[in-house]
Amino acid sequence: MFKLEDFQKAKKREDLIDIAHQKQIDLSKALRNQRYEEELKILQTELVNLQQWIAKKKLRVAVIFEGRDASGKGGSIKRFTEHLNPRSSRVVALSKPTEVERGQWYFRRYIKELPNPGEIVFFDRSWYNRAVVEPVMGFCDDKQYQQFMQQISEFEHMLYEDGIKLIKFWFSISKDEQKKRFASRLDNPLKNWKFSPVDMKGQELWNKYTHYKEQMFSKSHTPFSPWIIVRTNDKRTARLESMRYVLSQFEYPGKGKSKAVLIPDPNVIIRYYRYLE
Numbered sequence: 001m002f003k004l005e006d007f008q009k010a011k012k013r014e015d016l017i018d019i020a021h022q023k024q025i026d027l028s029k030a031l032r033n034q035r036y037e038e039e040l041k042i043l044q045t046e047l048v049n050l051q052q053w054i055a056k057k058k059l060r061v062a063v064i065f066e067g068r069d070a071s072g073k074g075g076s077i078k079r080f081t082e083h084l085n086p087r088s089s090r091v092v093a094l095s096k097p098t099e100v101e102r103g104q105w106y107f108r109r110y111i112k113e114l115p116n117p118g119e120i121v122f123f124d125r126s127w128y129n130r131a132v133v134e135p136v137m138g139f140c141d142d143k144q145y146q147q148f149m150q151q152i153s154e155f156e157h158m159l160y161e162d163g164i165k166l167i168k169f170w171f172s173i174s175k176d177e178q179k180k181r182f183a184s185r186l187d188n189p190l191k192n193w194k195f196s197p198v199d200m201k202g203q204e205l206w207n208k209y210t211h212y213k214e215q216m217f218s219k220s221h222t223p224f225s226p227w228i229i230v231r232t233n234d235k236r237t238a239r240l241e242s243m244r245y246v247l248s249q250f251e252y253p254g255k256g257k258s259k260a261v262l263i264p265d266p267n268v269i270i271r272y273y274r275y276l277e
Contacts, residue, residue: 036236042260043243044083051120053252055088058117060164063246064126067171068209069199070181072232076171076239077122080246084120093124106130106148107155114164127152131216136208137198152220160224167249168225169242170213170272171232175206217272227272241268 054061063080065073077091092113101109107127115121125133130148134140140148159166173181182199185191202209221227228245232238244264247255256262 036240039240039260040079042258043240043247044079045258046247046255046260046262047080047243048083048085049254049258050247050250050252051084051088053250054120055085055118060115060117061120061167062115062123062159062164063120063167063169064123064128065169065171066125066128066132067169067230067232068173068178069202070178070185071171071173072235072238073124073171075235076242077124079239080122080243088118089120089122090115091122091124092126106144107151114159127155128216128220131220132209132212135212136205137201149215149219153222153225156220156222156225165249166225167246168227169230169245170217170227171230171238173232175203177233179203221272229270229272231268231270237265237268241265245269 053059065077067073081089081091090113094109094113097109110123110127113121113123127148130140130145131152135142135145156166182203185199217227230238230242230245241264244260244262247260247262248264
């Protein structure tokens with residue numbers, strides 16, 4: 001344990017680290033946390049620069065976060081948006097459709113949320129609810145599911161032709177890690193609201209989710225709208241690497257001036273076809 005004289009003796013961080021080594025104090029966790037916070041800050045600075053350029057160029061950018069429950073989508077979105085200007089960025093997390101919306105074309109309620117010129121929109125789940133969650137949980141019938149699967153690529157091709165930059169993330173988590181995170185939610189009064197009976201169904205119906213997930217990839221992974229798999233068993237790494245991927249997709253003034261590493265780790269960020277192999 002450090003003593004008062006240790007802090008008085010240390011003039012800089014390296015001095016304190018040397019003292020810790022001498023006293024055999026384990027600082028590995030603290031140093032790991034510090035590295036993460038420093039790297040996060042640098043990448044968030046790059047995101048601010050990117051957002052300003054998107055606003056200036058009147059671009060329209062949509063970033064979709066999909067994945068099983070507890071895969072870290074919400075936490076990643078929070079870090080993406082933490083320092084962005086709310087005037088030109090939004091988070092979209094739609095609740096279940098109303099009676100009126102259920103009678104409309106499925107994509108309509110999502111079309112209303114697409115980015116305006118100069119805006120970046122983060123979707124915490126998206127129209128892909130109908131590709132995985134809804135058929136697994138019985139929230140849609142087979143006809144509705146098949147119609148969606150037939151229309152999805154054409155719909156996204158129209159977005160592409162209209163100039164919308166669409167980035168699709170699938171946050172991939174192992175079954176054991178998901179179970180641990182569910183238990184953590186139940187133990188944390190600040191996260192209890194995140195847990196629902198549907199979550200436990202995710203464990204029970206794991207293989208069914210996997211089947212529909214693979215069907216979704218095979219039908220909607222296209223050259224103009226590819227699926228990017230993010231391995232998320234390590235939440236912090238997933239956040240940093242998904243940020244890197246988004247930044248790597250644009251060439252904006254001053255890119256990389258922050259000295260951030262902007263090439264995503266291929267062991268964490270994987271295109272769908274490589275994921276299959």
